[in-house]
Amino acid sequence: MPKTSRRTDGCRNRTRSHPRCTLALATTALAASITLSAPATTALAAGITPPTPAAATPPHADSVARHPQAVTAAQQQAVLNYWTPDRIAALTEPSSADQPPKSGPDGAPWTGSDTLGRTVGRLFFTDHGEDASCTATVVTSANRSTVVTGGHCVNSPNLLGEDNQWTTNVMFVPGYRDGRAPYGKFVGRLGVADTTWLRYDAIDSRTYDGHDQAFVVLGTDTRGRPVQDVIGAVQRIAFDKPGDRTVHEFGYPRSASDPARQGLPEYTGARLAHCTGPAREDPGTPDFPEPRGEWGTACVMGGGASGGPRMTGFDPVSGLGTVVGVNTHSALLTPAGEVCADPDTPPCQRHLVGPQFTTTITRPLYEAAQHAA
Helix, strand or coil, X not given: CCCCCCEECCEECECCECCCCCCCCECCCCECCCXXXXXXXXXXXXXXXXXXXXXXXXXXXXXXXXXXXXXXXXXXXXXXXXXCHHHHHHCCCXXXXXXXXXXXXXXXXXXXXXXXXXXXXXXXXXXXXXXEEEEEEEECCCCCCEEEECHHHCEECCCCCXXXXXXXXXXXXXXXXXXXXXXXXXXXXXXXXXXXHXXXXXXXXXXXXXXXXXXXXXXXXXXXXXXXXXXXXXXXXXXXXXXXXXXXXXXXXXXXXXXXXXXXXXXXXXXXXXXXXECEEXXXXXXXXXXXXXXXXXXXXXXXXXXXXXXEEEECCCCEEEEEEECCEEEEECCCCCECCCCCCCCCEEEEEEEECCCCXXXXXXXXHHCCX
């Protein structure tokens, strides 16, 4: 039975860059894996108190879970000190100098408006003692300090689907490129996720995949400025929008499902990648059923692209659009949106999909984040 959202080595096939999860990206000739050599670390290394496992959240509690990250000046400085150039480099795969450039709608380096590049960035964090990265986007907010990302970039279980924990050492770098932080580094001070997501077990996709979304409220930069004031731009966010639209997806992947693009800078975590095309809804399979509302377009971006924005109404000239969802996992679909009968032959394509934002799930999270002091 072909699987639209595959799991490998006990790990949900999320598109996060993580040293402990092997991410299978099936194509006609490739099963790419992500492995890191960064040393295992704990939250104590950054001077932050380890979190209480989130699985203890009462099942009938408020749907919004708020978790303090690095709150004090000392804690925020400890996170900045933690992310040394060597640690960041360990989360960036070596580029292949011999690989000729290849681009297409399903994957290309972002070379357009700098405004877009400022609003999207890499999100670094530590999960269960290991370093990892996702993608996040600055969205309009009352506190001018809010980014949206994937739920599993903020809270996740271990490889056995147990011991859900909030990530630590959270740091956002807008406009990240080739190890540089042109607009500074911003430490996460509050994580906001859905209480249902906190019970995610890495198995029950129908129950949890629609909740794989979260927000992070950032601290200010070294000059006391919120991120929106520094980058001078922001993306809109919307809820309950139709999913079947042309979309633009962005991310900092560390892998590509296309062998011809593996090793290019935009698939090593070093640079921003981009996909565009008609969105299709992941119908799931009997083995791995999906909830309604998991949308995305054909895209070769792999691990590290999780949490990246899915936008509609995007203007490549201005670099602005509306974020209507986030990247979370892969699906093998035909151009008509059907599950591939044979994943290894055309017209089967790998799609990068994730939950469409809704008033029911997303809006309470967004309101809690944007009004956080």
